[in-house]
Amino acid sequence: MPARSRPTSSRPRAENRSRRWAGPCIAGARILTLPARRPLWVCRAGFIGREGVLTVTQAVRARLIGGLIPSLAIVTALLIGGVIIWASGPRLDGPWFGIWFVVEAYQALIEGAFGSRASTIDTVLRTVPYVFTGLAVMVGFRGGMFNIGAEGQLAVGALASAWVGFTVTSLPLVIQLPLVLLTGCLAGAIWGGIAGLLKARTGAHEVITTIMLNYVGGQLAAYLLNGVLRDRSPLNVIAQTPKVAETARLPDLVPGLHSGVILVIGVAVLVWFVLWKTTTGFELRMVGINPDAAAYAGVNVVRRMTWAMGASGMLAGLAGAVQVAGVNYRSTLGFNVGYGFDSIAIALLGRNTVSGVVLSSILFAALRTGATKLQFRTQISTDIISVIQALVLLMIAADQIIRWIYRIGPAQTEADPVAASTAPVADSESGR
């Protein structure tokens, strides 16, 4: 076995200690000992932090520091993006030596994302699939699996749900809509679960298998959308399914905004609950941090890995189903392209926490929605957003850069699921 740098044996303990809420401690056999001379109410309103029991203020501060690096990365990326915008504008000839141009550009970006009712709804509509796919990648990371296949899982989810949506026409909405969504989940779960099962049983690296499954999914979609699932109406000229039945569509919450927004909130809470409040979630995170230790502790690693990728694929498939049932009402060839990498960026920026994923999804959706107005007003290509995203991701991945720029001390030894995601790889390739 190759020498591993980090002392992996200490990871589960570190993870256990970083649980903040003093809620029911599930599988961790940690006994809460209260420091002396501290009024009891502090414990009630307190948190278990790295240093034992924290007061509310201390816990809030810990949270803020946790979000500090992502925030600084965003700010820095926007600043560098500003320099790029400045360089593509009138430069020194503009008012304020061209700085005003940058201000106007960012103003247009914000207006484009939140300036009117319609644009805000647009941003929210874009946020929904980002949250689902971001959570998908996050669940994978927490289970030690790097899911690059959200794109393919989303595609098969959308295909399956569209198929059920337009072939079944005689059911009432309360039955058909859940059926459509669940079919999408199931298809995605199968697509992701294959990669999980292969990883757990044979050691086939999930990064490669999910990339391959993306292509298989893409070809399958091309085959079906040009064949049996194609919309045969004479007006249709592209590879897409017919529109789904009225009873397979998510009803509007307000005009233009489908009720998938409520679903996404529910799913986010559910993911948080399952990962942090159930034995399954605890075992999953344990496998993600150190599969050997988890196996030693009696966790069925094969089952948990499959479960992690299945759940991950399920969330991505649900993203596809919600896009079909709420936005497009059909599945079109290639509409899934781009979600795979965006979702990885979202999960990494969100530090693999549910709240982080939701916040980064809103950010990415706002940037993408606002970019149109930015291009309209300043003639700067919408691709500037991809550049800013790439910069954010670069600085998140290598947080040494941010720590160096802003003179922040070295990282705490917090359990890092991203770093841990490579650990099982090394093991399966050298050991078994």
Add this chain to the structure above:
Amino acid sequence: MTRGRFAFIIGCIGLLIGGAEVLRSPDVSASIVAASMLATMLRFATPLTLGALAGLLCERSGVANIAIEGMMLSAAFGAFIGAAVTKSLLIGVLAGMAIGVAMATLHAWLSVSLRVDQIVSGTVINIMAAGITGFLSTEVVRRQALVGAGLLPALRIPVLADLPVVGPVFQQQPIAWVALVLVPLTHLVIFHTPWGLRLRSVGELPRAAHAAGINVIRTRYTAVMIGGAIAGIGGAYFTLESVPAFEPLMTNGRGFIALAALIFGGWTPAGAWAASLLFGAANALHINAQQFGIPVPAQIVGMFPYLLTIVILAGVIGRVSPPSAVGTPYEAD
């Protein structure tokens, strides 16, 4: 790379081309179909071979490389700009190589020096390449109305290129020839030179290599950067040999397919090349199916290479194992 696997791949290629021959519509002559299949296969295989060789050097040194796609895409852009500005195709290729090396250096800096997860680092490079080339191509190319400098001319071997069916094999553009030369060259370097031995030892057991006096960090940097240069040639293929223009995302996932070819070929140059040809043959069938009235569902055929890669990776037909240290950052004490 076992002989069995090699034979298996050659057999698959034969099956695909033979299948095209058998299933072609009767009013097309057999030699036209074969020639077209061969030409398309070789054309498609060129960037795959180069990408796979780039990944091979990288992964043999213990650095996972899913960034081939990003390296090739940015190199394609660099080659286009270099050629369009200087009106010299050779400088275009060199510019592509330089950009490839630059992206590879970033990958090495992130994953070797900063010890970022290698897959994350690769993802960053892929996203960054897509974003920056997309932005620059609209800003620079459209505003300054850059026109491409044309395509590299085909080099033909006099007599052989006139042969009826196998003619296309002996009439290819320079980058395709470079790819063919690099396959045995890489094999020689990796398996028959001291540097290659060091490279492999760093990829298998870096701590032992370190103890034997090998500079692990420097070896990995060198390997990744040479890989970047090869990926750069592969990227130049897209804008200097395929079409004389740059379009955003024009590599269209070939980098990932190259990665699949690398794995399929069991991390050996010859295997990677054979696998690239197989992927090329599947693509040729896909492309020629309609033209020659071959009644196969092209997309189903198109799936096979990927499914086979999964199957091979899972060890169902013959196990391949990556260099053991792939994915693990090395920390010197």
